[in-house]
Amino acid sequence: MKERFPEHFLWGASSSAFQIEGGWDEDGKGMSVADYNSFKHSDKQADSKVASDFYHHWREDIALMKELGMKAYRFSLAWTRIIPDGDGEVNQHGIDFYNQVIDELISNGIQPLVTLYHFDLPYALVEKYNGWESRECAFAFERYARICFQAFGDRVKIWQVHNEQNLMIRVNNRMNIYVEDDYQADKMRAQMDYHMFLAHALAVNACHELVKDGKVGPAVSSTCTYPLTNQPMDVWAARMNDNFKTNYCLEMHMNGEYPGYYMRYLKERNIVPQMPKADQEILKKAKIDYIALNYYRTLCASYLPADEKHPIGSRVFRGNEVDFDQYGYCRDEKNENLKASEYGAQIDPMGLRLVLNDYYRRYHLPMIVTENGLGTADVLTEDGHVHDDYRIAYIDAHIDAISDAIEDGVEMMGYCPWSFMDLLSSHQGFKKRYGFVYVNREDHDLKDLRRIKKDSFMWYQKVIKDNGAK
Numbered sequence: 001m002k003e004r005f006p007e008h009f010l011w012g013a014s015s016s017a018f019q020i021e022g023g024w025d026e027d028g029k030g031m032s033v034a035d036y037n038s039f040k041h042s043d044k045q046a047d048s049k050v051a052s053d054f055y056h057h058w059r060e061d062i063a064l065m066k067e068l069g070m071k072a073y074r075f076s077l078a079w080t081r082i083i084p085d086g087d088g089e090v091n092q093h094g095i096d097f098y099n100q101v102i103d104e105l106i107s108n109g110i111q112p113l114v115t116l117y118h119f120d121l122p123y124a125l126v127e128k129y130n131g132w133e134s135r136e137c138a139f140a141f142e143r144y145a146r147i148c149f150q151a152f153g154d155r156v157k158i159w160q161v162h163n164e165q166n167l168m169i170r171v172n173n174r175m176n177i178y179v180e181d182d183y184q185a186d187k188m189r190a191q192m193d194y195h196m197f198l199a200h201a202l203a204v205n206a207c208h209e210l211v212k213d214g215k216v217g218p219a220v221s222s223t224c225t226y227p228l229t230n231q232p233m234d235v236w237a238a239r240m241n242d243n244f245k246t247n248y249c250l251e252m253h254m255n256g257e258y259p260g261y262y263m264r265y266l267k268e269r270n271i272v273p274q275m276p277k278a279d280q281e282i283l284k285k286a287k288i289d290y291i292a293l294n295y296y297r298t299l300c301a302s303y304l305p306a307d308e309k310h311p312i313g314s315r316v317f318r319g320n321e322v323d324f325d326q327y328g329y330c331r332d333e334k335n336e337n338l339k340a341s342e343y344g345a346q347i348d349p350m351g352l353r354l355v356l357n358d359y360y361r362r363y364h365l366p367m368i369v370t371e372n373g374l375g376t377a378d379v380l381t382e383d384g385h386v387h388d389d390y391r392i393a394y395i396d397a398h399i400d401a402i403s404d405a406i407e408d409g410v411e412m413m414g415y416c417p418w419s420f421m422d423l424l425s426s427h428q429g430f431k432k433r434y435g436f437v438y439v440n441r442e443d444h445d446l447k448d449l450r451r452i453k454k455d456s457f458m459w460y461q462k463v464i465k466d467n468g469a470k
Helices: 033-040 054-068 092-107 123-129 135-152 182-210 232-255 260-268 279-285 349-363 389-407 455-465
Strands: 010-014 072-076 111-117 158-163 215-221 225-227 291-294 299-303 330-333 367-371 412-415 437-439 451-453
Touching: 010 111, 010 367, 033 123, 054 092, 054 451, 054 455, 072 158, 092 111, 092 135, 111 135, 111 367, 123 135, 135 182, 158 182, 182 215, 182 232, 182 279, 215 232, 225 232, 232 260, 232 299, 232 330, 232 349, 291 349, 349 367, 349 389, 389 412, 389 455
Parallel strands: 010 072, 010 412, 072 111, 111 158, 158 215, 215 291, 225 299, 291 367, 367 412
Antiparallel strands: 299 330, 437 451
16 A cells, blocks of 8 residues: 555544534523524524534544544634623533533544634624624634634644635625625625724634643635636636635735735725724734635626726626626636536545646745535435445545645645534535534434434544545
């Protein structure tokens, strides 16, 4: 067998608090935006009240992680479990819960990789000042981050600040944007995005101050866009799609300022956020140590010429025959060369190799994949098995892509696919499953919440044992 991964490669898996924990209001926890959004759709799918019930099964679940052989577990803390109203009193029950989880992971040889914020802004901050639209939210987040670093930083040494800010900012309900006017929505979005960057920088600086030997960075939704044709303008449209969806975010984290193409967009739309000069020192001081990236698919684009109906910077035109990109530079196209999952994600392991190479050549920082997986409707057989060969094939191909990237010279820290166990999918509930462990429940029937190891569990167990060798 050929050794393809470094000796201390972090083989693991991932989850997030609101999608796995349940116990949404137990022991003093407050409501989050993620809870609020899930409750609105409780008649259609599962909500976050129980989710996978990790809050009551965490010892059992960590025992399964140990059995799987995981070297790392990437998970998020619920801000509202630690500070129920976002900026008020600290809830000791929340601190105690995460201390227990972290200690149990470490005692089982599993390194905790902790995300501070995964889509679950305290709803009290929305009610107080519409969340990220206010600078006060950035400073509330800094306080929350400092509390976490002080409580857990003696054991947690690898931190992610925001999960997929670059994706989250484009999803109105995750940002609590409900205005009908597109211009007002984009103006609000731009200000929220900036305040999240400020919060990220404040947290990075706090981590370097408070966590000895701590490493901190962003977890971005990675983007790789292919041009529909080799026409130069299609190539440019694909580049701009990557720039507006991901690269601007990484450049802000790296350089402490927006790149030129993004400032041009903000000016064209007349939505430049308020950015006090005093923030520049904070933003530029915040040097990230690594990049965590989530990868599920690639995209395809063609050039969108400016005209009276579709001016540069126009919003997405939902319902039209063509789905126009939100930033007005391209049309989203279907790549006929790739197969897609049942939920429309184009399956493309080569895209992961391309993304890893691209980010490493640009930023020269070590990387870790913190999400990558195949969501589908798994079937539990009558004799209690889940035969998910399709998931095995998907993850195996992406592991090969990471191995190829390492041979290309990319420095990789680890691989934590999504997800360790079945969890609450934001849009499909428990109809869409990602886990190595099946959770025996349906959207509106909790059943017994039994944990059942899928075929992919045994397969990934061997991958980890062999350190990915083939």
